[in-house]
Amino acid sequence: MLGLGAAAILMMAVCLQFGAERIGVGEIARILLHAAVGDRDAVLSESVGVIVLEIRLPRVLLGFLVGSCLAGVGVALQALLRNPLADPYVLGISSGAALGAAVAVLLGAGTSWLGAWTLPAFAFGGGLLAILLVYRIAVSYGRLPVHTLLLAGVILNAVFSALIMFITSLVSPAQSFAMLAWLMGTLNAPDHGALAILTAYLVVGGLVLLRQARVLDLLTLGEDGARSLGVEVESVKKTLFFTSALLTGAVVSQSGMIGFIGMVVPHAVRLVLGADHRLLLPASALVGGAFLVAADTLARTLLVPGEMPVGVITALVGGPFFLYLLMRKTAGLGV
Amino acid sequence: MNEQQSHETGACSAVGGTGNGVAYRVEGIWFRYNRGRREGENDWVLRDLELVVRPGQVVGVIGPNGSGKTSLLKILAKLLRPERGVVRLFGRDLAGMPQEAVARGVALVPQDSALAFPYTIAETVLMGRFPHHRRSGLAGFGWEAPDDLRHAEAAMQALDVGHLADRLISDVSGGERQRAIIARALTQQPQVLLLDEPTAFLDLHHQVDICRIVRRLSEERGLTILLASHDLNLASQYCDRLVLLTEGRIARTGTPEEVLRPEVLCEAYRCEVLIDRHPESGLPRVTLPGRLQDGQRMAAS
Numbered sequence: 001m002l003g004l005g006a007a008a009i010l011m012m013a014v015c016l017q018f019g020a021e022r023i024g025v026g027e028i029a030r031i032l033l034h035a036a037v038g039d040r041d042a043v044l045s046e047s048v049g050v051i052v053l054e055i056r057l058p059r060v061l062l063g064f065l066v067g068s069c070l071a072g073v074g075v076a077l078q079a080l081l082r083n084p085l086a087d088p089y090v091l092g093i094s095s096g097a098a099l100g101a102a103v104a105v106l107l108g109a110g111t112s113w114l115g116a117w118t119l120p121a122f123a124f125g126g127g128l129l130a131i132l133l134v135y136r137i138a139v140s141y142g143r144l145p146v147h148t149l150l151l152a153g154v155i156l157n158a159v160f161s162a163l164i165m166f167i168t169s170l171v172s173p174a175q176s177f178a179m180l181a182w183l184m185g186t187l188n189a190p191d192h193g194a195l196a197i198l199t200a201y202l203v204v205g206g207l208v209l210l211r212q213a214r215v216l217d218l219l220t221l222g223e224d225g226a227r228s229l230g231v232e233v234e235s236v237k238k239t240l241f242f243t244s245a246l247l248t249g250a251v252v253s254q255s256g257m258i259g260f261i262g263m264v265v266p267h268a269v270r271l272v273l274g275a276d277h278r279l280l281l282p283a284s285a286l287v288g289g290a291f292l293v294a295a296d297t298l299a300r301t302l303l304v305p306g307e308m309p310v311g312v313i314t315a316l317v318g319g320p321f322f323l324y325l326l327m328r329k330t331a332g333l334g335v
Numbered sequence: 336m337n338e339q340q341s342h343e344t345g346a347c348s349a350v351g352g353t354g355n356g357v358a359y360r361v362e363g364i365w366f367r368y369n370r371g372r373r374e375g376e377n378d379w380v381l382r383d384l385e386l387v388v389r390p391g392q393v394v395g396v397i398g399p400n401g402s403g404k405t406s407l408l409k410i411l412a413k414l415l416r417p418e419r420g421v422v423r424l425f426g427r428d429l430a431g432m433p434q435e436a437v438a439r440g441v442a443l444v445p446q447d448s449a450l451a452f453p454y455t456i457a458e459t460v461l462m463g464r465f466p467h468h469r470r471s472g473l474a475g476f477g478w479e480a481p482d483d484l485r486h487a488e489a490a491m492q493a494l495d496v497g498h499l500a501d502r503l504i505s506d507v508s509g510g511e512r513q514r515a516i517i518a519r520a521l522t523q524q525p526q527v528l529l530l531d532e533p534t535a536f537l538d539l540h541h542q543v544d545i546c547r548i549v550r551r552l553s554e555e556r557g558l559t560i561l562l563a564s565h566d567l568n569l570a571s572q573y574c575d576r577l578v579l580l581t582e583g584r585i586a587r588t589g590t591p592e593e594v595l596r597p598e599v600l601c602e603a604y605r606c607e608v609l610i611d612r613h614p615e616s617g618l619p620r621v622t623l624p625g626r627l628q629d630g631q632r633m634a635a636s
Contacts (some may be wrong), residue, residue, distance in 0.1 A: 073604060082451045214477025218462055224414045225445060229523070229530045230438030230466030275452040 001279070004286045012060050012289040015297040017231030019056060028052055053314070058195050063187050063296045063310075065291035066201050066255050067265075071138050071288025072209055074262025076244050077131075079216035081138050083149055084270075085325060087263035088248045090151070092156030093130040094259070097245070097252035099160045100126025100182060102167045102251075105179065122200055131154055131241050131248075139223075150326075184259035185311025187296050194254065201250035209244045209281060212236065216277040258311045260318020261288050266324065308334045357426070358527055358559040359411060361386040364420030366406055366583075380415070388561065393553045395570035396563040397505040398580035398592075399604050404563035405446065406528045407580070411561065414623070425526070438466035442520035444529040448503045448512065457500040460487045463522030466530045487522050494518040494548065496610065510541030517548065530562040531547045534569060542566070546573045565596040567621040571595055572613065579603055595619040 016028050031052045033145075050237040070088060070125070077093075088094045100296045104122035164183065168176040199330040215236050218226040227233050265288040266280060273279050295317070298323035300312040336461060339405040352470045366381040381403045381606040388394055391623070396404045409415040414430050422429040424440055479487075494514040499507055504515060513533060518565045521527055530549070534542040546569050552558045563571050570577060570591070577594040587594050600608050601623065609622040 077450075084451065092380055211476060214465065214468070217454075217458075218465055220454075221448065221462075224409065225448070227414050228412050228438060228443040228445070229462060230435040230440075232434050270453065274458070275454045276458055 001280060001286075003310035004283055008286045009291040012064060012176045012293055014048050015060055015063075015117070015293045016052065018297050018301050019051070021051070022092060023048060023052060041160040046317050055152070059191065059211040059296070062195060062254070063293040065198060066251050066258065066289075067188065067261055067292025068285035068289035069202050069206065069251050070258060070261040071265040071284040072206060072281060073244045074288075075208055075249050075264070075266045075277065075284050076216060076240055078266060079219045079277060080133070080151065080240055080244075082220055082222060084267060085150065085263060088127075088244070089257060089259035090263060090322070091130070091134050091153040092132065092160060093127050093245070093248050094132075094252050094257045095157050096130025097127035097166070097249045098257055099163050099167075100124065100249065101253045102130075102164050102179065105166050105175070106170060110274075119253040120197070120250040126160075127248040127252070128241065128245035130160070131245050135237075135241070142219040153244075167281055171254050175279070181309065184309035184320070185256040185314070187292075188253055198250055198254050202247060202283070204249070205243050205247040205287065208239065210246075211242075212240060212278040213281045216240075216281070217275070220275070256309075256311065258292070259315050260322060261292060261314055263325075264318045264321050265291055267321075349503055356426070357387055357632075358390045358392075359386065359388040359561075360395045360423040360426075360433060361411075364410065364422060364425070365366070365418035366403075366415065366417045370453060374504060380428045381410070383524055384420070384583070384585060386585065386588075388559060389568040390559050391553065391557045392575045393560045393562070393573060394578045394581060395574035395591075396561060397565075397567060397570050397577055398477070398586070400453060402580040402581045402603075404580055405531055408443065408531050408561065408563055411527075412441050412529055413437045414443070435466045435598075436524055437595065438525075441527045441529060442523040442525040442527055443529045444513075444520050444531065445495065445537065446517050448516055453503050453505065454494055454624075455501050456504055456507065456511075457487065459504050459515055460496075460519045460522055463490070466523060481552075486524065487518075488511060490518040490521040508541075510537055513537065513541070513545055518547075520551075525558070527559045529560070530560065532564060533562055534564065534566055542569060567595060570623070571618050571620065572616060591619050595621060 013028070017023055017025060017054050023192070027048060031046075031049050034040075034054055035049075040053075046209055051212055057273075073093075074087050075108045077088065078084075078089065095163065100122040101119055103126070104119050118139050133156060134149070134152055138149060168179050171179065215226070218229050218231050219233075221229070221235070226236075266284045269280055269287055273283055292314070295313040296310045299313050300307045302308070346459065361384055362441065364381055364384050365379060367378040368380065369378070384403075384407070397406060398404055406415060410417055410428075411424075413422075413434065414433070416430065424432070424437070442624065446524070448489060461479060461483065464479060464486065465477075467483065468477060468479075486495070491500060495515055496515045496518055499515070501513060505513055507515070516532075517528075517530075528549075533545050533549070537545065549560055550573055551563065554561050562570075562574070576588065577591055578585060581595050586603050587599050595610060596619075597608060597610050600606075600610075607624050609624065610619050611622070613620045
């Protein structure tokens with residue numbers, strides 16, 4: 001776990017180098033050290049200092065937070081739904097959160113001083129609605145076949161997307177363009193306030209999830225299985241729904257819909273470390289963060305001087321992987 | 336049997352008569368799925384069920400499909416709640432106990448275990464320690480203490496799955512998997528073990544294996560064991576008492592000799608059966624009617 005943490009930090013350091021212009025490791029180390037020791041203003045007087053501290057560092061940090069949260073929520077949903085293909089994006093929870101955020105923008109929340117807090121709150125509401133719908137569908141079929149759950153996600157996605165499109169046609173063209181770019185998933189450099197607020201949402205949510213790690217192990221046995229081993233299933237479920245929606249909402253309101261990390265990363269980590277959620281959850285968070293930082297670095301640098309939404313990269317990596325898992329699952333286990 | 340009568344004759348349907356130590360006392364429970372719907376006579380899965388289980392007994396719950404066996408076991412483990420009536424576990428009302436406390440007293444081995452994720456046998460068995468974990472402070476993150484590992488190890492030795500500790504539970508045979516799940520149940524350190532169809536899907540060798548384990552656990556550890564089974568012969572050989580359920584009511588309770596009688600089974604299962612003696616144990620042996628039964632009967636008469 002320490003190794004993974006070190007690797008994640010290393011990944012962030014490596015990714016700080018790349019951008020429209022390459023900045024050497026020594027240079028970055030010097031800038032960070034100076035800024036940390038307190039000579040911040042002097043560092044910001046150089047253009048390199050501004051690029052590293054004001055543009056790249058917040059973006060890399062944001063990428064790490066978003067990636068680790070999506071992976072963490074993926075782990076929780078997979079245990080809760082007993083389905084290794086579950087993911088906030090695939091199941092429509094991200095688009096529910098996006099709908100919530102779009103409603104907030106429509107109501108003008110983005111322009112008020114409350115904006116930075118209310119956008120995640122609305123997104124949380126939308127995400128919670130989606131998660132409850134998905135779970136409702138899952139339990140009403142008892143043990144849910146994999147296809148039914150995915151179909152439910154497809155339908156939810158379609159309905160929420162339609163509503164989001166409806167909202168984009170109500171707002172001004174400029175707003176509508178910004179909305180579409182955001183929907184594709186971007187990690188546009190956040191200001192420090194937004195980053196701090198997001199961190200607050202994510203740290204609290206992450207700790208709550210981490211405390212439920214052992215319970216997640218037991219939930220993979222199904223509700224009755226978990227209950228017979230002493231889990232108060234109803235209250236735990238509420239905590240998990242609430243936390244997953246909160247994390248998804250916070251992430252989506254900042255970065256739009258970045259797909260597949262919640263499914264690809266836990267799956268890969270599970271192959272190496274096994275299914276124990278007390279390891280799987282923190283390890284997936286670290287790997288998910290590092291993975292998104294790397295994907296975002298690609299998104300920033302491949303089309304210099306332009307850039308593409310990071311959601312494009314994760315979907316191009318995650319989509320085929322998802323299909324592969326689905327085919328293997330259908331052929332083999334037939335869950 | 337109407338409601339009034341069954342209350343008055345509660346002692347008759349008790350397993351084992353009267354005495355001081357009682358593991359389970361089930362008092363007039365009614366249960367149905369989809370509660371809240373308009374009450375219909377056929378909705379009830381269990382109707383006014385009365386049952387007393389003595390500590391240390393192996394009790395077989397038998398009955399046709401849909402007679403309420405699994406529902407009864409789930410109610411005894413507090414996975415389902417009866418709509419009326421009370422279940423007492425060693426004198427305590429189950430409804431008032433936290434799930435954790437129930438799980439320290441009662442372990443359930445379900446009919447089928449989910450295998451959606453790649454847990455090893457050791458990881459699976461360790462899950463049985465959950466009800467003993469503390470929930471506050473650093474302990475709340477759910478890591479095991481050395482004591483937990485010791486209990487899991489002992490349970491795996493007792494069920495002879497120690498050598499499989501690092502194998503994935505999805506990669507071992509059905510019999511080994513069932514033993515691992517029983518080891519997980521023992522790791523809960525329960526006083527009561529509930530087994531739902533423990534021998535279903537197992538071949539003959541593993542059926543006998545599991546039944547011998549059940550007997551051993553009862554004799555060596557004094558565990559109270561209830562097992563639901565379709566296999567009347569295994570129930571006859573390995574249970575001290577039998578409870579025959581039909582349509583959510585107790586049709587008959589008693590020793591295997593008292594319950595496994597042609598007229599009783601014929602009425603419960605709507606199927607003629609032959610009953611003779613097991614050549615080794617002398618206990619009742621149930622045989623299904625053979626193809627030539629009619630002709631043989633005519634010849635005999």
